[in-house]
Amino acid sequence: MSNLSSVNRRTLKAGNDMLSDRRQKFVAAATELFSNNGFHETTVKQIAEKAGASPGLVYNYVRDKEVLLLLAITGVLESYKKEVPKAVRRHDDPILRFSAALSAYVRVVADKPKATLLAYRYTAILPQPMREQIKELEIETNQIISDCITACISASYFKDTNVEVLSYRAVLLAHGWALKSWRLSRLHGVEEYMNGTLDLFLAGLLTAKGQRHYKDLCEEGAVLR
Amino acid sequence: MSNLSSVNRRTLKAGNDMLSDRRQKFVAAATELFSNNGFHETTVKQIAEKAGASPGLVYNYVRDKEVLLLLAITGVLESYKKEVPKAVRRHDDPILRFSAALSAYVRVVADKPKATLLAYRYTAILPQPMREQIKELEIETNQIISDCITACISASYFKDTNVEVLSYRAVLLAHGWALKSWRLSRLHGVEEYMNGTLDLFLAGLLTAKGQRHYKDLCEEGAVLR
């Protein structure tokens, strides 16, 4: 509860980067409980129980309950950082790469909607250094999308706009599926939501050249989503 | 902390709908503290202090700390519900009404960004009946925007799309200014953000007829925003 250097000696032994099985189990349990019941409403005892261990043991693998929160949040962000580039790599065409990025992003959101919200709900309660770490990760994933957009602009497929702001708009709408799922999921399936979002972006962004190119892609059947 | 009927007798006296000055002060203090420091991190003592009263008095005006949270959240939602129609009423043209709605929405968000986030952060911890109340309010404001969109479609200015989902997209991007202000405000002013968002929507939605009409409006100088 005080300075960072006073980490329980045992904590360090457990390895701070190559996460042991145990540690992972604690993080997984915490992620689920925080997602479903909230951070403050979850007790360390519950986390330990769900991970099949005793409350005291948690502190051999993690300094704080807060650290579990950080790891829960970064865990989700890391899966964006992994899945989005993977999807982008499958394509060469700029428009297809952009579509794939957004589509992959929404897929991850839809896969763990509640965990996606952890960042929105709880980033604010973490100490600044941790917040920085989260922001950094968020910016990194955003950069991937920005790069896709830039490529589309360079190819004269997209109108010239503020790339970074646009990437935030895209990410926001992707997160929207989780943020407003209570309503949206009654109106739509994820697929439809995603396609609709993509259509809105493309209709708003494509140049005349881009439109022609996009139509070609559709006719080739390249746009499967 | 138990059943709802066990409200402190004194609470009822204070009047549950015509909010006394005191009550309002407590709500205002709570809103500010919850917004800045978080719900769980704020003590009733702090709220009382900020409102110039003692902790015990809070319970003469409010059943719970939770009720203060509900009132803080609904307070923001009510101001959407008030400001957005007010802005819409100023115009007759469908496109201008839509623009005005979105623009007003963003203005409210920008005016109290942190309070806007309360709903996102804390709706989940409230008991279901309160959550329902919040959802209801959100849907009502959304309906106003939906109506604007429907009017645009009826006039053949907008392409035909799923109206309600589109209204959620609009609202999400409006909230986006608060959700991502830490980054967006470095890239943009609110005005620019708003205009950019509106441009994206219009570019994506306008029909040929709509485009012509919109151009006319611009030339008349009707689109001031």
Next chain:
DNA sequence: ATTTAAAATGAATGATTGTTCATTTAGTTT
């Protein structure tokens, strides 16, 4: 087997804080 070290336990601690209520203060009526 014996020693040493690591992993794990879970009862006890200490601090926090929402809420209550006996009591005081201020205001109004008669």
Next chain:
DNA sequence: AAACTAAATGAACAATCATTCATTTTAAAT
């Protein structure tokens, strides 16, 4: 000014939990 009511106080209560640590269990090494 006495009696009565409402408003307000703030110390005390009760419950909750994150965290610690003396102790036990398990595993490895000699």
